[in-house]
Amino acid sequence: MFWFRNLSKFSTTTTLPRSKTTLLSPRFTFLISRFTTATETPVSGSTGLAPHAGLAPTKPHEKPRVVVLGTGWAGCRLMKGLDTAIYDIVCVSPRNHMVFTPLLASTCVGTLEFRSVAEPIARIQPAISREPGSYFFLANCTGVDVDKHEVQCETVTEGTQALDPWKFSIAYDKLVIALGAQPTTFGIHGVLEHAIFLREVYHAQEIRRKLLLNLMMSDVPGIGEEEKKRLLHCVVVGGGPTGVEFSGELSDFIMRDVRQRYSHVKDYIHVTLIEANEILSSFDVRLRRYATKQLTKSGVRLVRGIVKDVDDQKIILNDGTEVPYGLLVWSTGVGPSSVVSSWDLPKSPGGRIGIDEWLRVPSVQDVYAIGDCSGFVESTGKPILPALAQVAERQGKYLASLLNKVGKANGGRANSAIDIELGDPFVYKHLGSMATVGSYKALVDLRESKEGKGVALAGFVSWFIWRSAYLTRVISWRNRFYVAINWATTFVFGRDISRI
């Protein structure tokens, strides 16, 4: 506190030799003195952190603690539903917001703004920032000790000079693992280095910056025709909903905005969608045909092929065809993340964390897993659920009410829920799928399963349903409002092309 005392010295004494460091305000003295009341413990090292710091097990006078790992659909829906009168919530995640993933593709070309699809955790569950025992930690979970009821964490600092990452541990009464999955690369060389995924806001930012950079680079005097075509060739690998929606958004952007704002290069830009099997394979066959027709009409080239290798300027297909690209987006689905795989927990077929019908991890106490990182263990006889937002969201909601029920029955503490009746197990009912294909057209598939019967819509009405559904689903009123405003201004003024 030397520096503060030093400053206050100048403000209270006048006998000292006059220095350049004098104060403008008489109120300053008060502020200083209020500030110096804090303890003056010596700081060791640059972090001021005690070794083995952390949150100790909860005491009887404290609320039991639910530790939630992850801030995706599953974790956020759970936190929203947890009764904060019963539990303290501690959330650990490398991002302090939830991403509204179905609208992420729209942000890559400026149809929506990044912040319109990101919801801060503090807005989803305000207790996190207000309750004395609830916290959000910007950190990665590195390990779980199920016997000690403790998780190990390490802060995320992103190479900021003044901060070293440091480790701490958190004791839990209940642990919910909702860490999601990671994009699959099928071990193909070069994907991690050269392709961009589309899972986080920073991915969308990178795509937007690169797309605008390539548009401007291709206009530079003296650049060859081949290079111009390469720079403006956008390749999307993976024909699932994300790949299809991104391709549709890109072609909308090209048809409306590039033609107007980059008219020098408008004939050079093209989109190619590469898929090994069929696009939108989970959708009804008529919808698939409709999507194929629509995308082709908007100028998206659909190529059936398998990627063998990815270079910094071209991809090589299985048959040897070389495809030069300027932008490569990879959306071939997700698989278990490496950190989750490395933990010594029961596994489901396919390597996800195994769960029973009540979403508990079998054979350990007080640990639950939800969302893309979890899958039913074989003994339940249930199939692994698809890695969809609606599965994660439904599991989060179910587990919140389960934990609230357990907490009300005095089972909130560690190792205290053994004899509590849990009620009905979790049952998933598919509500249908939606995807937009650009040009104000979308697909709505309301069948309960791939083989089932039901309503399947395509076209403008579906697109309207798609927009309305998302508008009511975006969590906060603030973001609902901004998504509507973004859509309206895109319609009136076109997309924003400032590269910031």
Add this chain to the structure above:
Amino acid sequence: MFWFRNLSKFSTTTTLPRSKTTLLSPRFTFLISRFTTATETPVSGSTGLAPHAGLAPTKPHEKPRVVVLGTGWAGCRLMKGLDTAIYDIVCVSPRNHMVFTPLLASTCVGTLEFRSVAEPIARIQPAISREPGSYFFLANCTGVDVDKHEVQCETVTEGTQALDPWKFSIAYDKLVIALGAQPTTFGIHGVLEHAIFLREVYHAQEIRRKLLLNLMMSDVPGIGEEEKKRLLHCVVVGGGPTGVEFSGELSDFIMRDVRQRYSHVKDYIHVTLIEANEILSSFDVRLRRYATKQLTKSGVRLVRGIVKDVDDQKIILNDGTEVPYGLLVWSTGVGPSSVVSSWDLPKSPGGRIGIDEWLRVPSVQDVYAIGDCSGFVESTGKPILPALAQVAERQGKYLASLLNKVGKANGGRANSAIDIELGDPFVYKHLGSMATVGSYKALVDLRESKEGKGVALAGFVSWFIWRSAYLTRVISWRNRFYVAINWATTFVFGRDISRI
């Protein structure tokens, strides 16, 4: 074009052995064939760029070419006003947008969004992206050859893997240098490494990310009291309008949003404003006193001091006082940029590019300089104008009509304007200054000069004038609309705290 021909081969022949690379769409053949009509020149190297590429001098059947260096207030106002029926415009700048600098401080804490204060050049002057002879190049100007009437440029690629920066040249008929200035550091060690300036959108983004990171880091279990205080100590060096407005915005953010959303650490966060002389020295003395009172009331510590050295976690003042900080923002004014200083052009006192009363660079043909990079040469007997947006904006407007006049009199070509009557010289009339100090309070100083008399207002009415003035000044209707929407949602929902 091998890969495209290869792809099209599969779509038109069926006798070939079936491959994984087949096409989904019959329309694809057409697309391919249209695409292959382009020339098939061999590409040399990775850029496909001919050596010494560039834009050659304009031919008699082409419009004369105005090359504008820079996209600040001066350059953008000029481009907006140029008659595109007379001239082709070529703009060279490392950013494709103009930044509405007076509102930049508001974006650091989320009162406004980044894109609301960034205006794409294509929206300011649509001809840039539509006219065949007009261009925007994302590049830095590295040199000027006034004899050859040519500028040398190098593309901005920001370390993108697949792109090497490359050089090209542009011949001009008229050249307008509007490169602005760069922040002054007074040669103080560590400023460039550890402090953040507040001149560009990416500065504001860095401040926002760092502020939110520090807020979250300070909440991590086990962190010491000293370190918590350091992380949450925001230091602003420089008490000009930018420093004062940023301090005001920060204290608003702390008082409203931090208290609600980071209640665990709310008592640790503080703002200190360090200024060697007086804050807002160009304003009326009563307004200065009012600003001092307001800032102090909002908890901003005002310290008079001179910074001697900047370390990664603390700054050292002239008298030896050490001030630990978590965020350091540097806004001590601007000086001539190093690239401009290195050019062999006439200079004004203080090292700016010298100009006469018609904003021409004396002794060279067809070169003009406007905005912060320019200053009247001594022989004009006029003082150097302050580095203000309104000076730059007025100069841009004046030069646009001057060049339009010259162009109409057939003086648009290189070396053809020697005998044309230029009319009235540029005269600057100061319209007054405005600054906000937070808490819905602002200062409006409508005196014509520092010594002059005139209206000086402070308080809520001024704040309302401040907002209204900026709202009508933000250039496009899209951004006016977004600024109004941002202000409204900040008022209703608070500031956005997602760290994306």
